[in-house]
Amino acid sequence: MSESTDLAVSLGAGTISFEIDGSLYPQDALYGAAYVFLDRCYVLLDRVSDNRVRVLLRGKTKDAALDGDALAGEFQNELLGQTWRRKIAEDNRSLIEAITARALGGAAGPPGLDDLLEMDVGSETAFDDPLGIAMSWEEKYAKGKSDAAKTAKDAAPADAAPAEDPPEVTP
Amino acid sequence: MIEVRFHSSLYDAEAVTEAIDVYADFARFERVGGDAAAPYIHVRIEASADGEISEEDVRAEFANYALGRTIERRDGREVAS
Amino acid sequence: MNVQNPLPAFRPFVAAGAAAQKPLDLVEVRYRPLPNAGGDVLLTNPFGDWVFVTQGEMSALVRGQLDDGTPLHQKLAAKNFIRSKISVETEAKRLARKKRFLAYGPNLHICVVTLRCNETCVYCHASRADMDQVQTDMSPEIGEKVVDFMLQSTSPGVTLEFQGGEPLANFPVMKHIIEYAVQKNRAYGKQLDFTLVSNLGLMTEDKLSYLVDHKVQICTSIDGPEALHTKQRVLVGGNSHREAARWIERINKKYIELGLDPTLYHVEALLTTTREALKYPREIVDTYRNLGCRAIFLRPVDPFGFAKKTAGRIEYDRREYHDFYRTAVDHILSLNAKGEEILERYAAIFLTKILMDEDSNFLDIRSPSGSAIGALAYNYDGSIFSSDEGRMIHEMGDDFFKIGDVRTSKYRDVMKHETVRALVLASIRETQPDCNVCTYAPYCGIQPEHSYRSQGSIFGQMRQSTLCSVHKGIQDFLFEKLHTGDASTVDTLKRWTTIRERSHFIQSSAAS
Known part of the structure; x- marks a missing residue:
């Protein structure tokens, strides 16, 4: 586990709990990462303190592929990746808006x-x-x-x- | 009867209400406490008498739905509500 | 459970840890390590460009390493991934071209001339009626109003598609609608064509002559080999497969007699992939070939129309569908490699976007979806729905997607209906959770009716959507094929993107 995720605690087969430092990640990235897991896991978030959020993941099946450490590692990669991607998207927001406005601005035409x-x-x-x-x-x-x-x-x-x-x- | 709590900085109260509506056929849900300023939304869950689905399973599915809806509402699906 | 495809465990962000940072000149990217691409990672941008990078290159990007002049920089610049090299004007033109369907109203108009049907299918219960239920026939007057309403569309071209039930069960009204539409369109001058979706069980030589004379394109359903087809589609007192096969052959012969190119003009057939069908990927493809079909659409079964009691019998985990799809399309590709031209439609739809930078305006896979703004469905009683799937949901007792009535509604009011607005909002993929970070967002689309029926909300939750799983699985497969770089395969996939217009079916119209 990396420095930003700690206290990873296995709570039994296919279940893991860990805390993340909320000041390091935008909440959107946390949500984005959590959303990715909703099909495979039961996900519960809890606030431990102002800056710390506990994530509880439990596999929906007893599938061996859903071992706790793997889940935690994958979650953290997703969380970091979402943060990285969102920063790049923010840098490009004005470009995308300019292109979209120019491409679609005239489609509806003026009101009759x-x-x-x-x-x-x-x-x-x-x-x-x-x-x-x-x-x-x-x-x-x-x-x-x-x-x-x-x-x-x-x-x-x-x-x-x-x-x-x-x-x-x-x- | 079991209980689940959602921190209000992480879960949208409307999303929790929607989840209660969706899962009402599987269990009886009761919000505990009515203080809007409280940091937690507490929900008590009592599974239906037929015992078809366990309280734990209902709680897990219910909490997942509440989180999913929280994220969806935040991502702008609900237009300026 | 319908979970997404498992992806390879590649965790460059965990590996980078605190060293992770954004490259300064990279456009917005989405990334996906494909299941079978030798560890390479697929990158796409919002403009629809794509490129494969190695894990080492991806790791460099994660660390913000993208120096000008490096091979990685050159590779990404060549594919429109470097912001400082992007032309707003050029990208705006590309986007406008691909989204040009937004400039027009609905072009597909589905007319349900009756709910009566001579066949009973395992996946269709709610939207059919027995043959004696004549009260579910459309009247000529309603038919005329459907035409009047259709011609109000701002689309310069309209297709009137006859569906049912079995449309041939109400053939006199169908004829009346065709003749009325041709006559009425003289004042509008739209590009008008007709399509019939029929099981062909009620076809006769007289009806066929009329349909061919009036240039009505004919489509049918083939569920696979005879044993599978007849098991799923029961024709009382007959063999549904033999009837369909006999008429396909007859119709195709008729086209040849007219001097039409048989590679372009032939009966199109649609497959509904049920659980039973999953066992026969190659046999299904071969059945289509033997019937003279050159295109096969490997559609998964929809959640519309069938009763809950049969759902367990015909539904399945989408991973099984992915295996079926891969086996069937690999078989199709091998036939192409031997010189036989046959394509898979799902692949063709995605490949047109991926390889040709075009959008073929397939209404169920576009963003926003074609519900209402690209297509309308008219029930036999004149009620208007956002799609045929919305109409089927109505037949199951839910009026969510009813947006008007040809007898009372104005076109503009229907197009401005609040349900239509909601459907548009719900189907703009770029703004939906999960889709907004999905590598396939530039090429994808989800019909909101499907999300509503399967998940209870028009927005749906894509991570658990069976349709999302299907779309991701197919695009994984196609990108893996492109990743191989195999010349024969790539040539075949490119050929599938060629769109040849069937101009014979367009009605001549002189605007007055």
Whole structure:
């Protein structure tokens, strides 16, 4: 194990617990690494102190390939790799944005006359969100959860125009 | 009955709520304590009486789902909620 | 359990430890040590360029070592991986070309003219009805409204695809729709063509003559050798495989009689890879060859349409699918090496992006996906869905993907429907967890309906998605083939990317 991961403790077959120094890694990288393991492992994160996070990994199967030390090593490599890649991505953000803006900026084209006539922008409506674009889709269409759907409906702006084709909510 | 706790600096409370909804068919879930400022979200889990899935298995799957959803929400899937 | 493919244990970041640092002039990269590439690591960038580096080179990059003038620097510069050598203008043009499908509305319009079907298939229960259920037939009036709606699309070309059930069970309405569409399109001047997806069990000489005369492209389903096909697709009072085979031969002969090139014009057949099919990779390929098919699409079974009680019988671990795919495509490649031209469609879709820097606009493997903005599905009763898979989910009792009705909806309202917006957001791979760091993101795509059906959310969790596993497995296989550098194999793979338009099937239309 490297200097940044310590206290690796095997808790039994296919299970390992270790702490990482949270000040060394962006939380996004920690999440990115954890996400990679969700198919094979049960992953639990816990905060030990302001700067330390405990990671508990348990293999979903008793597969020999899922031994604890291997898991910890792989997790750490993923964590470091995600950190490295994110730093490079940050350096390139403006380049990617410039290319994307130039490539796709004109695809939608300017609004037509119909669009402009349909707009009703005033000081009271300028920041409304009648289509619920700013809401999470799961909130609006919570599958089979009528309560959640009701909550989403209640949360919609009071003066939002009803949609012509109202969303279907499965009971 | 078993318990699992999620540190609020690492887990999204909405994601935990979603996980409870998703796994409600397999066990009874109860949030313990209601202090929004508390660093932990505690959840008690009591498996269904039919015993088809163990409490430990439900806890593990439930916690994984909560973490996955936390990451997904953070990565911008939920548009400016 | 559907876990991702195991990758070789290569841990350059752990080895570098505190010495790890970013190279200063490297573009954003994603990396993947492939299972069978001699230890080499595949690098891709967001523009779709790719290059293999050795483990030593990767370790140098991890340590930030990328000095100008070194062989590694030259190698990466030649493939667009050095930021200071990137032209914003050039890359913007490349991206615009590959994403040009975003400039138009849906071009594929799936019209379910009936749910009635003469066959019973193990993987299709929810979206079919028995032959006496005539109330599931589309009426001529609804058919006309489907055409009217389709022609509103901003796409300059539209394909109307007849599906079912078995479309031939409602042939009179199909004919009416075809004639109405041709007549109506005279005012629009769109590039219009028709496709029929049929099991051919209800085909007759009269129907065939009509379809050929009206330039309707015909596709069918072949599940493999006769024993497998008939086991999975039961035709009451008949043999589903023999019927399909007989008509494939007849139709192909008809095309030849018309003077059409048989290498381009022949019945296309689709495979549904069930658990049973996994045992017969070579036999399935040979069945297609013997039927005169020159393309085979090794699609895994979808989670749509089949009842839960049969899922266990036909579903499988995706690792088994990977083995099946590799064996089948290796067999196809060996046939090509002997001079026989036959391709695998999944591979062709990915290779077009990987090798040709193009996007063939296959709706289920693009980012964002073609759900609604690339395709629409119209049910027999006029309801509109974001895709045929969304329609199947409706038939299973869930209206998530219903986005309108041809009798009442306006085209713009459907395109601006909040479900459509959500589907677009959910299928932009570059912003999804895991996909945003995936080496294959520049070439990949996931249909959100699949994630919804299999994982309960249109966003899905790719690490546990069966479709993600399939896509990664196929791209691993293709990059391993490219890594070998074997001239014959690489030539074959390049040939698969050639797109030949079947112009015969385009309806003539004079805009008035």
